[in-house]
Amino acid sequence: MRSVGKMVWTIADGYIPSQSTSLDRASVSHETACNRSAGPSEAHVGITVLSSDRNAIGPHHVGVPADRTLHVRFNDSSDRKPILRDTDYSSLFEPDVLVVIQHARLDSRKAELALLTTTAYGQD
Amino acid sequence: MRSVGKMVWTIADGYIPSQSTSLDRASVSHETACNRSAGPSEAHVGITVLSSDRNAIGPHHVGVPADRTLHVRFNDSSDRKPILRDTDYSSLFEPDVLVVIQHARLDSRKAELALLTTTAYGQD
Amino acid sequence: MRSVGKMVWTIADGYIPSQSTSLDRASVSHETACNRSAGPSEAHVGITVLSSDRNAIGPHHVGVPADRTLHVRFNDSSDRKPILRDTDYSSLFEPDVLVVIQHARLDSRKAELALLTTTAYGQD
Amino acid sequence: MRSVGKMVWTIADGYIPSQSTSLDRASVSHETACNRSAGPSEAHVGITVLSSDRNAIGPHHVGVPADRTLHVRFNDSSDRKPILRDTDYSSLFEPDVLVVIQHARLDSRKAELALLTTTAYGQD
Numbered sequence: 443m444r445s446v447g448k449m450v451w452t453i454a455d456g457y458i459p460s461q462s463t464s465l466d467r468a469s470v471s472h473e474t475a476c477n478r479s480a481g482p483s484e485a486h487v488g489i490t491v492l493s494s495d496r497n498a499i500g501p502h503h504v505g506v507p508a509d510r511t512l513h514v515r516f517n518d519s520s521d522r523k524p525i526l527r528d529t530d531y532s533s534l535f536e537p538d539v540l541v542v543i544q545h546a547r548l549d550s551r552k553a554e555l556a557l558l559t560t561t562a563y564g565q566d
Numbered sequence: 567m568r569s570v571g572k573m574v575w576t577i578a579d580g581y582i583p584s585q586s587t588s589l590d591r592a593s594v595s596h597e598t599a600c601n602r603s604a605g606p607s608e609a610h611v612g613i614t615v616l617s618s619d620r621n622a623i624g625p626h627h628v629g630v631p632a633d634r635t636l637h638v639r640f641n642d643s644s645d646r647k648p649i650l651r652d653t654d655y656s657s658l659f660e661p662d663v664l665v666v667i668q669h670a671r672l673d674s675r676k677a678e679l680a681l682l683t684t685t686a687y688g689q690d
Numbered sequence: 691m692r693s694v695g696k697m698v699w700t701i702a703d704g705y706i707p708s709q710s711t712s713l714d715r716a717s718v719s720h721e722t723a724c725n726r727s728a729g730p731s732e733a734h735v736g737i738t739v740l741s742s743d744r745n746a747i748g749p750h751h752v753g754v755p756a757d758r759t760l761h762v763r764f765n766d767s768s769d770r771k772p773i774l775r776d777t778d779y780s781s782l783f784e785p786d787v788l789v790v791i792q793h794a795r796l797d798s799r800k801a802e803l804a805l806l807t808t809t810a811y812g813q814d
Numbered sequence: 815m816r817s818v819g820k821m822v823w824t825i826a827d828g829y830i831p832s833q834s835t836s837l838d839r840a841s842v843s844h845e846t847a848c849n850r851s852a853g854p855s856e857a858h859v860g861i862t863v864l865s866s867d868r869n870a871i872g873p874h875h876v877g878v879p880a881d882r883t884l885h886v887r888f889n890d891s892s893d894r895k896p897i898l899r900d901t902d903y904s905s906l907f908e909p910d911v912l913v914v915i916q917h918a919r920l921d922s923r924k925a926e927l928a929l930l931t932t933t934a935y936g937q938d
Contacts, residue, residue, distance in 0.1 A: 446574050446658070446689055450818050454883065454916035455848035455931055459840075468583075468652065469675075476579035478616065478656040492850065492883045511578065511616045511656035528840065532850040532883035532914075536816070542656075542687045544578035547929070551841075554678040554802055554926040557671070559579055561684050563914045563933050565818055570698050570782070570813055592707075592776065593799075600703035602740060602780040635702065635740045635780035666780075666811045668702035678802040678926055681795070683703055685808045694822050694906070694937055716831075716900065717923075724827035726864065726904040759826065759864045759904035790904075790935045792826035802926040805919070807827055809932045 445481035447540035448564030453533045455545070456491075458517060460527035462550045469550050473516040475533065475562070476544040479506035487537040489514070494530050499523050501536065535562070569605035571664035572688030577657045580615075582641060584651035585675045593674050597640040599657065599686070600668040603630035611661040613638070618654050623647050625660065659686070693729035695788035696812030701781045703793070704739075706765060708775035710798045717798050721764040723781065723810070724792040727754035735785040737762070742778050747771050749784065783810070817853035819912035820936030825905045828863075830889060832899035833923045841922050845888045847905065847934070848916040851878035859909040861886070866902050871895050873908065907934070 459471040479485040485508075488501030506512040516525050516533070525531055535543050543562040548555060583595040603609040609632075612625030630636040640649050640657070649655055659667050667686040672679060707719040727733040733756075736749030754760040764773050764781070773779055783791050791810040796803060831843040851857040857880075860873030878884040888897050888905070897903055907915050915934040920927060 444574060444658075444660070446576055447687070450816060452818055452850055452852075452914045454850040454914045454933075455846065455885065455918050456883075457885075474579070476654070476656065478576055478578040478658075480576075480614075480616065480622075480658060490852075492852065492881060494883055494885070498852075498881050509616060509622050511580075511618055511654060513579065513581075513618070513654040530848070530883060530885040532848065534816075534818070534850075534852060542576045542578045544684065544687070545931070546579050546682070547931075549927060549929055552926045554676045555673060555680045556927040556929040557673055557680040557682040558918070558929040558931040559669070559671075559682040559684050560808065560916065560932045561578075561687050563819070563916070563936070564687070568698060568782075568784070570700055571811070598703065600778070600780065602700055602702040602782075604700075604738075604740065604746075604782060633740060633746050635704075635742055635778060637703065637705075637742070637778040666700045666702045668808065668811070670703050670806070678800045679797060679804040681797060681804040681806040683793070683795075683806040683808050684932065685702075685811050688811070692822060692906075692908070694824055695935070722827065724902070724904065726824055726826040726906075728824075728862075728864065728870075728906060757864060757870050759828075759866055759902060761827065761829075761866070761902040790824045790826045792932065792935070794827050794930070802924045803921060803928040805921055805928040805930040807917070807919075807930040807932050809826075809935050812935070 445540050447542040451535040451543035451562045451564045453545040453562045456531035456533055458527050459549055459551045463553050464550050471550050473547045475514045477506050477512045478542045481539050483508050485537045485539045485541050487535055490534040492532040569664050571666040575659040575667035575686045575688045577669040577686045580655035582651050583673055583675045587674050587677050595674050597671045599638045601630050601636045602666045605663050607632055609661050609663045609665050611659055614658040616656045693788050695790040699783040699791035699810045699812045701793040701810045704779035706775050707797055707799045711801050712798050719798050721795045723762045725754050725760045726790045728757055729787050731756050733785045733787045733789050735783055738782040740780040817912050819914040823907040823915035823934045823936045825917040825934045828903035830899050831921055831923045835922050835925050843922050845919045847886045849878050849884045850914045852881055853911050855880050857909050857911045857913050859907055862906040864904045
């Protein structure tokens with residue numbers, strides 16, 4: 443498969459609501475960065491989180507196996523500091539091989555779901 | 567008409583909910599890749615589906631007649647293996663002529679509809 | 691003001707639902723192509739509509755005065771043939787000066803609103 | 815951190831509904847332009863607002879500190895003229911260093927929320 447993508451990506455509009463009318467994993471309010479890797483080798487992606495009033499956090503690293511996709515959930519935190527809810531943030535992705543990043547949010551503050559997505563901003 | 571587009575496209579964020587409050591074709595939870603062809607000849611587009619934990623599936627091929635549009639529905643499966651519901655996936659499009667790909671999802675897990683769209687990531 | 695944009699734009703995913711729970715202009719199900727012109731002269735934009743099973747319609751022309759924006763509504767038809775409801779279509783924009791095209795849809799088939807938008811695909 | 819972005823950005827589809835079923839800051843109908851700055855110095859961004867029938871307003875200037883993000887809310891007005899509600903507009907961003915702009919809208923005219931977002935159109 444051809445390797446496609448860019449080496450730097452940014453999602454400018456990050457925001458995770460603190461409230462959810464459903465708490466199951468699929469429906470809780472969440473944001474994801476979908477990370478596609480179709481090259482011959484695993485991609486290692488550094489993710490840095492920027493806020494409006496604090497220092498940047500990261501980079502935190504995730505691995506995407508060759509010919510796989512990974513949907514990273516910003517809600518989850520392992521070795522990195524958690525992202526504050528109800529708070530504006532942005533994110534910067536610096537992989538070691540070409541990847542493609544798409545931003546998505548599910549907002550379940552109300553009984554019905556609201557969704558948004560966009561291809562992130564990528565550059566060489 | 568001018569031929570416009572790119573030769574490789576990726577939708578990083580694929581996800582089809584298994585649930586729908588309506589089962590008619592227009593309102594069932596679904597995802598489409600909208601494929602525009604405005605060149606002088608039919609476009610043949612290879613579609614490969616990537617998952618997080620299994621090998622890639624495809625390419626499956628669809629044809630788009632000249633000066634027509636085709637809205638491919640990921641829910642449908644003919645000669646390719648069906649895409650699992652409630653499961654992260656990504657897709658790669660490799661046409662033989664220039665096309666434009668736009669990603670859309672309708673989510674009807676709840677009584678009200680949620681929609682999202684984005685121009686996919688394309689490169690030469 | 692600087693002139694920004696591209697000379698060809700495509701919206702691959704066109705779809706106007708026939709149903710609306712509200713019929714006032716702001717809330718009826720509709721699609722728009724938002725057309726920004728910030729150059730020194732009026733932009734004339736040719737709009738061609740592609741379908742999945744009929745010949746392309748157009749180009750239909752609209753004018754965007756200098757330093758103004760125009761939100762073209764696909765629901766409206768004047769000298770061009772109306773776009774069928776509940777039917778897949780795509781659109782091609784060919785201005786005579788640089789413009790920027792953004793695609794938006796409001797879906798009011800249900801009591802609550804669903805929205806989507808994306809920057810269209812543009813090329814030089 | 816690497817500096818990423820473009821020097822000119824446009825959001826073609828601006829629209830702020832006058833109505834909201836909730837008046838708290840997070841849920842009132844609003845539009846934001848998310849402005850990411852990861853360079854070594856503060857970004858100064860000139861924002862010009864275009865309408866369909868009046869002269870352009872601006873540029874209004876905002877500052878984004880180095881390695882911070884700023885989510886500018888079009889609803890707010892300080893030294894610039896307020897943006898009319900229920901009225902089509904577009905916006906042009908002219909920073910003095912590279913930034914990335916993402917457009918977002920929350921529409922709470924109905925009891926449930928509708929969201930949309932897109933990476934804006936950027937050029938060098």
